[in-house]
Amino acid sequence: MSSPCALPSLGLPPTDEDRAGLPKLEKRLLRRAGEAIQAYNLIEEGDRILVGLSGGKDSWALLEILTTLQKRAPINFEVHGVTVDPGFPRFEPDRIAEECERRGVPHFVLGAPIDALVRAQPESTPCIICSRLRRGVLYTYAKTQGFTKIALGHHLDDLLETLLLNLFFNGRLAAMPLRLQSDDGANVVIRPLGTCDEADLQRYAWLKGYPIVPCGCPLCGASALESRRAQAKELIATLQGSIPQIKSSMLHALQNVQPTHLLDLGLGAASASGWDEGVQRLG
Numbered sequence: 001m002s003s004p005c006a007l008p009s010l011g012l013p014p015t016d017e018d019r020a021g022l023p024k025l026e027k028r029l030l031r032r033a034g035e036a037i038q039a040y041n042l043i044e045e046g047d048r049i050l051v052g053l054s055g056g057k058d059s060w061a062l063l064e065i066l067t068t069l070q071k072r073a074p075i076n077f078e079v080h081g082v083t084v085d086p087g088f089p090r091f092e093p094d095r096i097a098e099e100c101e102r103r104g105v106p107h108f109v110l111g112a113p114i115d116a117l118v119r120a121q122p123e124s125t126p127c128i129i130c131s132r133l134r135r136g137v138l139y140t141y142a143k144t145q146g147f148t149k150i151a152l153g154h155h156l157d158d159l160l161e162t163l164l165l166n167l168f169f170n171g172r173l174a175a176m177p178l179r180l181q182s183d184d185g186a187n188v189v190i191r192p193l194g195t196c197d198e199a200d201l202q203r204y205a206w207l208k209g210y211p212i213v214p215c216g217c218p219l220c221g222a223s224a225l226e227s228r229r230a231q232a233k234e235l236i237a238t239l240q241g242s243i244p245q246i247k248s249s250m251l252h253a254l255q256n257v258q259p260t261h262l263l264d265l266g267l268g269a270a271s272a273s274g275w276d277e278g279v280q281r282l283g
């Protein structure tokens with residue numbers, strides 16, 4: 001799971017000329033999310049969806065896109081917001097609750113002792129523990145309250161950076177699924193923005209004027225995991241200078257896997273039976 005930390009919003013307020021581009025941008029985001037929802041069967045009739053709202057740009061855009069699609073979709077589903085309060089003194093969950101109330105979206109705040117954990121073990125891998133804690137709190141709440149899906153605001157850049165992080169640091173070929181059933185089968189996580197460009201979401205959030213709520217974590221931008229993710233982001237951005245279509249090509253690669261051209265024995269790369277003894281003799 002990627003870091004829940006939000007990027008800062010763009011600084012200056014949008015001009016009328018900037019705002020004129022909003023309908024086209026919104027249409028593109030709705031189309032991308034709609035296509036992903038359809039292709040990966042992310043939302044079904046009667047779903048009760050719990051949207052993770054960190055107060056960052058992606059989570060607000062996700063809420064907006066899901067509530068817009070809710071009005072247009074041929075099926076019925078519910079949208080609720082939930083915020084995990086990590087306990088950082090500067091985090092303001094009330095601002096998220098106020099915005100949800102203004103939009104008529106039911107919203108809940110769940111506490112998780114992440115602040116205490118980060119302070120107690122600053123030298124450990126707090127981002128991994130933080131992500132696990134947040135996920136645990138969300139899963140438990142969704143399960144006990146009868147929510148059928150948990151929607152998270154990860155976007156295409158998150159998927160591609162995760163792909164590179166797994167490739168470079170974990171020896172695995174894996175990104176993030178758009179639909180994932182938890183190990184115990186009790187929860188389904190969906191990522192409707194998984195094919196949307198982060199730059200589009202950032203601009204969308206800026207034009208919409210969402211109340212961006214910083215998470216307040218002292219490790220934001222400073223942890224080892226975050227700096228590795230920043231490296232992956234920078235690498236893609238650098239390559240994009242000479243390969244403009246790199247992100248769409250990487251996305252297509254994720255949708256066009258050729259297992260026979262990889263070396264994973266579990267995916268059908270043939271095992272040569274009868275060679276065991278000979279290979280052992282080679283030492």
Ligand code: SF4
Nearest residue numbers: 005127130217219220
């Ligand atoms: S920087 Fe802080 S809030 Fe962000 S993932 Fe790491 S521990 Fe969690």
